[in-house]
Amino acid sequence: MTTTVTPWDVEGSVDYDKLIKEFGVQYISDEHYNYLKELAKEKGLEEHIFLKRKLFFAQMDLGKAIQDHKDGKPVFLYTGRAPGGSMHIGHLIPFMFTKYLQDLLDCNLYIQIPDDEKFLFKKDLTLDKIEEMLLSDLDDIAAIGFNPEKTFIFRNTEFMSNMYPLYLQTAKKITFSQARNTFGFENSSNIGQINYPALQIVPTFFEKGQCLIPCAIDQNPYFLLQRDFATKLGYNKNATILSKFLTALTGPNGKMSASDPSKAILLTDEPNQVKKKVNKHAFSGGRETLEEHREKGGDCSIDVAYQWLYNIFEEDEKEIQRIYEQYSSGNMLSGEIKKILIEKINNLLEKHRTQKQEAKENNLLEKYMKTGELAQSMWNKKF
Amino acid sequence: MTTTVTPWDVEGSVDYDKLIKEFGVQYISDEHYNYLKELAKEKGLEEHIFLKRKLFFAQMDLGKAIQDHKDGKPVFLYTGRAPGGSMHIGHLIPFMFTKYLQDLLDCNLYIQIPDDEKFLFKKDLTLDKIEEMLLSDLDDIAAIGFNPEKTFIFRNTEFMSNMYPLYLQTAKKITFSQARNTFGFENSSNIGQINYPALQIVPTFFEKGQCLIPCAIDQNPYFLLQRDFATKLGYNKNATILSKFLTALTGPNGKMSASDPSKAILLTDEPNQVKKKVNKHAFSGGRETLEEHREKGGDCSIDVAYQWLYNIFEEDEKEIQRIYEQYSSGNMLSGEIKKILIEKINNLLEKHRTQKQEAKENNLLEKYMKTGELAQSMWNKKF
Numbered sequence: 030m031t032t033t034v035t036p037w038d039v040e041g042s043v044d045y046d047k048l049i050k051e052f053g054v055q056y057i058s059d060e061h062y063n064y065l066k067e068l069a070k071e072k073g074l075e076e077h078i079f080l081k082r083k084l085f086f087a088q089m090d091l092g093k094a095i096q097d098h099k100d101g102k103p104v105f106l107y108t109g110r111a112p113g114g115s116m117h118i119g120h121l122i123p124f125m126f127t128k129y130l131q132d133l134l135d136c137n138l139y140i141q142i143p144d145d146e147k148f149l150f151k152k153d154l155t156l157d158k159i160e161e162m163l164l165s166d167l168d169d170i171a172a173i174g175f176n177p178e179k180t181f182i183f184r185n186t187e188f189m190s191n192m193y194p195l196y197l198q199t200a201k202k203i204t205f206s207q208a209r210n211t212f213g214f215e216n217s218s219n220i221g222q223i224n225y226p227a228l229q230i231v232p233t234f235f236e237k238g239q240c241l242i243p244c245a246i247d248q249n250p251y252f253l254l255q256r257d258f259a260t261k262l263g264y265n266k267n268a269t270i271l272s273k274f275l276t277a278l279t280g281p282n283g284k285m286s287a288s289d290p291s292k293a294i295l296l297t298d299e300p301n302q303v304k305k306k307v308n309k310h311a312f313s314g315g316r317e318t319l320e321e322h323r324e325k326g327g328d329c330s331i332d333v334a335y336q337w338l339y340n341i342f343e344e345d346e347k348e349i350q351r352i353y354e355q356y357s358s359g360n361m362l363s364g365e366i367k368k369i370l371i372e373k374i375n376n377l378l379e380k381h382r383t384q385k386q387e388a389k390e391n392n393l394l395e396k397y398m399k400t401g402e403l404a405q406s407m408w409n410k411k412f
Numbered sequence: 413m414t415t416t417v418t419p420w421d422v423e424g425s426v427d428y429d430k431l432i433k434e435f436g437v438q439y440i441s442d443e444h445y446n447y448l449k450e451l452a453k454e455k456g457l458e459e460h461i462f463l464k465r466k467l468f469f470a471q472m473d474l475g476k477a478i479q480d481h482k483d484g485k486p487v488f489l490y491t492g493r494a495p496g497g498s499m500h501i502g503h504l505i506p507f508m509f510t511k512y513l514q515d516l517l518d519c520n521l522y523i524q525i526p527d528d529e530k531f532l533f534k535k536d537l538t539l540d541k542i543e544e545m546l547l548s549d550l551d552d553i554a555a556i557g558f559n560p561e562k563t564f565i566f567r568n569t570e571f572m573s574n575m576y577p578l579y580l581q582t583a584k585k586i587t588f589s590q591a592r593n594t595f596g597f598e599n600s601s602n603i604g605q606i607n608y609p610a611l612q613i614v615p616t617f618f619e620k621g622q623c624l625i626p627c628a629i630d631q632n633p634y635f636l637l638q639r640d641f642a643t644k645l646g647y648n649k650n651a652t653i654l655s656k657f658l659t660a661l662t663g664p665n666g667k668m669s670a671s672d673p674s675k676a677i678l679l680t681d682e683p684n685q686v687k688k689k690v691n692k693h694a695f696s697g698g699r700e701t702l703e704e705h706r707e708k709g710g711d712c713s714i715d716v717a718y719q720w721l722y723n724i725f726e727e728d729e730k731e732i733q734r735i736y737e738q739y740s741s742g743n744m745l746s747g748e749i750k751k752i753l754i755e756k757i758n759n760l761l762e763k764h765r766t767q768k769q770e771a772k773e774n775n776l777l778e779k780y781m782k783t784g785e786l787a788q789s790m791w792n793k794k795f
Binding site: 227 | 528531532539568569570571572573574576577579580581583584585586587588589591592597598599600601602603604606607609610
């Protein structure tokens with residue numbers, strides 16, 4: 030890929046070098062990438078496209094987690110999702126990658142559903158509305174195909190009694206100053222918001238082993254804070270493996286948002302809707318006129334279709350290289366690159382729908398939440 | 413009692429007029445006292461000494477609670493105790509009075525055991541230590557003799573899952589400013605402390621009826637805060653009925669403290685220990701020499717034996733008047749008034765021990781916490 034410009038590096042709206050510094054994290058090193066690649070080979074898996082294309086690009090203490098795994102010490106994964114309903118493709122990324130890591134590491138995975146968080150942070154949101162969104166989300170998450178005996182999905186409101194003692198120990202270690210400096214709380218913030226960071230940190234203490242958290246970089250502040258006091262409580266400092274934001278369909282300005290469902294690819298979109306949305310809303314790096322496009326070529330660095338193909342869909346190195354060259358040179362038109370993307374998206378969504386159906390038929394959600402081996406042990410666990 | 417000086421009014425260390433203003437509450441009116449007296453008569457009960465002697469002296473919206481009770485609308489009681497172990501006589505006061513109110517009003521009662529609070533507020537206290545103290549406290553509370561079908565005693569750590577949705581609604585309504593202004597939080601306060609007021613307020617929303625809270629006046633700030641937003645959540649503003657602090661055995665400087673058990677009367681003290689403690693530590697209003705005492709008389713306004721007899725033990729108006737006159741005139745010596753007190757205390761403790769034993773034999777604690785009618789309905793309740 031040496032001749033291909035990585036779209037993220039040249040993209041104007043997000044400066045990842047700056048983010049790395051701001052968030053107090055490091056880039057994933059070649060050594061890390063190589064180890065994960067080797068591990069994949071051992072397991073008969075490919076290197077994941079999110080690693081190959083560095084969509085997951087940053088980390089804290091990933092080397093420690095890798096070393097522990099090498100040494101046969103326990104490592105566990107933790108991620109989560111605040112209920113939002115109408116999950117879009119961007120929401121799938123951490124879960125798809127987390128499943129891959131679980132396959133690689135053959136380890137326990139905890140998925141927090143903070144059904145309390147959104148309620149505390151969104152003025153007009155009710156608990157009933159959250160309940161509704163959450164049920165839809167859970168079906169999508171169950172479709173990912175995590176190991177049913179080694180995965181525990183829990184809602185904060187349900188698991189609170191069990192994890193409350195751990196919460197207390199955590200909350201006691203975080204001062205108002207620290208929370209305010211990290212999350213920017215104000216005098217008008219409600220006291221539940223101020224308290225919330227403790228709840229997101231708690232699952233990093235579910236086991237004594239090394240916690241590794243795959244998530245988008247914006248969640249890292251919680252886990253940076255955890256490192257200030259984890260060892261005082263007798264646990265490991267958590268490690269993270271962090272993704273960039275997936276560029277929104279409408280252009281390279283921040284995260285894809287489901288707040289305007291007409292402009293995001295929802296997991297429930299039918300093939301025709303996907304086609305319409307991509308053709309209508311996908312921000313294009315193509316030129317104004319056919320002539321200009323043929324002459325100057327498309328601009329891959331801002332073209333959402335290209336970026337999505339590069340980061341998520343087109344695993345084949347030669348093929349993504351070909352698309353890059355064809356589009357950049359003007360041989361491939363905007364409608365043509367979009368057509369490739371539409372097909373890839375629809376394949377993914379079709380697979381997701383099938384897996385969602387299978388998950389329902391196999392009561393996977395119940396296993397993740399109640400009856401699986403890990404779930405059962407968590408409901409019986411005294412912290 | 414017109415000729416007897418109420419000790420609290422003249423006591424130098426606590427200015428109750430000032431407290432009333434600071435806490436934003438009102439004195440209990442003659443009308444309130446009279447209504448409760450009439451109600452007692454109807455139920456075949458005496459006016460409680462804590463009311464007669466105005467140990468319970470202040471209130472918020474007590475008139476509203478009384479009116480609701482008159483109108484046959486639901487009223488419920490709520491009080492609590494943070495686990496401290498080694499309960500002393502001062503700790504019994506709100507519980508004894510709460511039982512009396514439950515008998516008067518024949519209503520539901522909720523007793524919160526905030527096993528989280530002390531952990532968050534005391535630097536070196538562990539959850540294990542709290543567990544130990546709490547078990548001892550629960551036996552003492554069960555000895556009071558609340559109605560087993562209408563009383564629910566709950567530990568926050570155990571009941572958290574059930575009350576969590578109510579907690580969320582409460583926490584969302586309290587800003588950091590409000591909490592800080594009320595409780596004086598600082599930058600170094602931990603986020604669990606800042607969050608805690610929501611948890612103490614939650615039980616005021618356990619029912620839609622009128623909540624009435626018997627407690628010492630220092631707990632009122634929580635319940636003043638509740639009144640800012642209760643109606644927005646669809647509940648009543650809570651009412652309180654507030655006691656003064658019981659003067660410490662060692663003198664009129666603040667609350668009795670169990671932190672030095674040698675200087676407080678613990679519920680576990682044997683008759684001989686009580687005798688020794690009172691004789692050795694009870695702050696005396698007697699004079700330096702026998703001659704001076706006979707001449708000038710004892711000072712009831714600072715004499716702890718007199719104050720305890722007045723406020724807690726000697727229900728008979730003529731007898732307390734007699735003691736006042738005899739002691740003030742110098743006819744009664746310090747050792748003599750102490751002897752009266754020692755007997756009263758030992759009677760109370762003997763009764764308490766018997767009731768504690770009976771409570772154990774009848775598994776009362778299990779009824780209060782799990783199997784009683786109210787307890788069962790609370791464990792099944794969806795907030």
